[in-house]
Amino acid sequence: MDILIKAGQLFLSLSILILVHEFGHFIAARYFKIRVEKFYLFFNPWFSLLKFKRGETEYGLGWLPLGGYVKIAGMIDESMDKEAMKLPPQPWEFRSKPAWQRLIIMLGGIIMNVLLGIFIYWMLLYISGEEYIPTESVKYGIAVDSLGSEMGFKNGDRIVAVDGKQVENFLKIPSAIIINLANTVTVQRNGQQVSVPIDQSMIKKAIDNKSVDFLSIRIPFVVKGFAPNSPAKSAGIEVNDQVIAINGQPAFYYDEIKNHLTVNRGKQIDVSFLRSNDTITKQIALPSDGLLGVQLAPPTDFMQTRTIKYS
Structure with missing residues (x-):
C-alpha cells in the first residue's frame, strides 16, 4: 500500500511540474499576443482522455504520461505539425515575433519551474520555520577534520565567539570564519577560554577545498x-x-x-x-x-x- 501511495505522490508531483512548465510557455505566448492552439497535460497520440475548447485554445488530458505540450501557432513543437509553416507568417504567430520575445517564450517553462521551487521553499519556511542548533547547546563541543586541526582547533572545543562576536546558529560558524576572514576564534577548552588565532592561509585552503566541514558538531555514537x-x-x-x-x-x-x-x-x-x-x-x-x-x-x-x- 505504501508503494502505491508513494507512486501516486510521485505521479501527482510530476503532473504539477509539467503543468507549471507548460503554463510558463503558454502565459508568455499569450502575453505577446501569440495564438496558442493546444494546451495538454500528457501526450495524446491518436486520442485524448479529455478535451474542451475555450477561446482559440484546446485544453486536454492525454493518455501517455511522458510530458505535456502547448501547441503555439507558427512554432514546430512536439506535435511536429509542419503544414502551417508553408504559409506566410501571420502577426499572431511565433515566427513573426522578435527574437527576444521568442527567447522569453522558450524559456518560460524553465522560469516557471524555478519560481515554483522558490515558492515551495518559501512556503515551507513560512509554515514550519527554520530549525537550528544554538551554539550554546553544542554541549559535547566540536569535532574537527585535518584542516580544522591545522587551524588550531581541537576535538571537544566549545565555540564561544568569532572575532569577539557570538554566533547564535552553530552551523553558521564555519561560514562566518571564512566569509568574514576571521582573525581569532574564542573557544572553551578544558574549562578555560582560549583564543585561537586563524592563519589567513588556512581560510584560503578551506575556500580552495570548498569545504565548511572543518568544524562539525561532536556527537555520541548512538x-x-x-x-x-x-x-x-x-x-x-x-x-x-x-x-x-x-x-x-x-x-x-x-x-x-x-x-x-x-x-x-x-x-x-x-x-x-x-x-x-x-x-x-x-x-x-x-x-x-x-x-x-x-x-x-x-x-x-x-x-x-x-x-x-x-x-
Whole structure:
C-alpha cells in the first residue's frame, strides 16, 4: 500500500511540474499576443482522455504520461505539425515575433519551474520555520577534520565567539570564519577560554577545498539504524545501543570511534556498548573499509534546538 501511495505522490508531483512548465510557455505566448492552439497535460497520440475548447485554445488530458505540450501557432513543437509553416507568417504567430520575445517564450517553462521551487521553499519556511542548533547547546563541543586541526582547533572545543562576536546558529560558524576572514576564534577548552588565532592561509585552503566541514558538531555514537549487510547488526548490536569502547579503549564520540575503526580496518575488534543500563561487548569483523554499517542518531537527538518563525 505504501508503494502505491508513494507512486501516486510521485505521479501527482510530476503532473504539477509539467503543468507549471507548460503554463510558463503558454502565459508568455499569450502575453505577446501569440495564438496558442493546444494546451495538454500528457501526450495524446491518436486520442485524448479529455478535451474542451475555450477561446482559440484546446485544453486536454492525454493518455501517455511522458510530458505535456502547448501547441503555439507558427512554432514546430512536439506535435511536429509542419503544414502551417508553408504559409506566410501571420502577426499572431511565433515566427513573426522578435527574437527576444521568442527567447522569453522558450524559456518560460524553465522560469516557471524555478519560481515554483522558490515558492515551495518559501512556503515551507513560512509554515514550519527554520530549525537550528544554538551554539550554546553544542554541549559535547566540536569535532574537527585535518584542516580544522591545522587551524588550531581541537576535538571537544566549545565555540564561544568569532572575532569577539557570538554566533547564535552553530552551523553558521564555519561560514562566518571564512566569509568574514576571521582573525581569532574564542573557544572553551578544558574549562578555560582560549583564543585561537586563524592563519589567513588556512581560510584560503578551506575556500580552495570548498569545504565548511572543518568544524562539525561532536556527537555520541548512538545507533539509529543499519545499512544492508551491516557487520554491526550481524554481531548483535541493536538500535539505541551506544558504543563506549573499542578494544577496551574508551571511545564515546563518533570522531574517536572513527579513528579506531580506521586503524583496525579488516581486523577483528571488540566493541563495547551500553544497552539500557548494561555494558555489553561483542566481537565484530571489520570489512576493509572500516565501516560498521550503522546510521547514527542526529545531533538533534542530544541537543535542544530553536526555530525561527517566518509566519
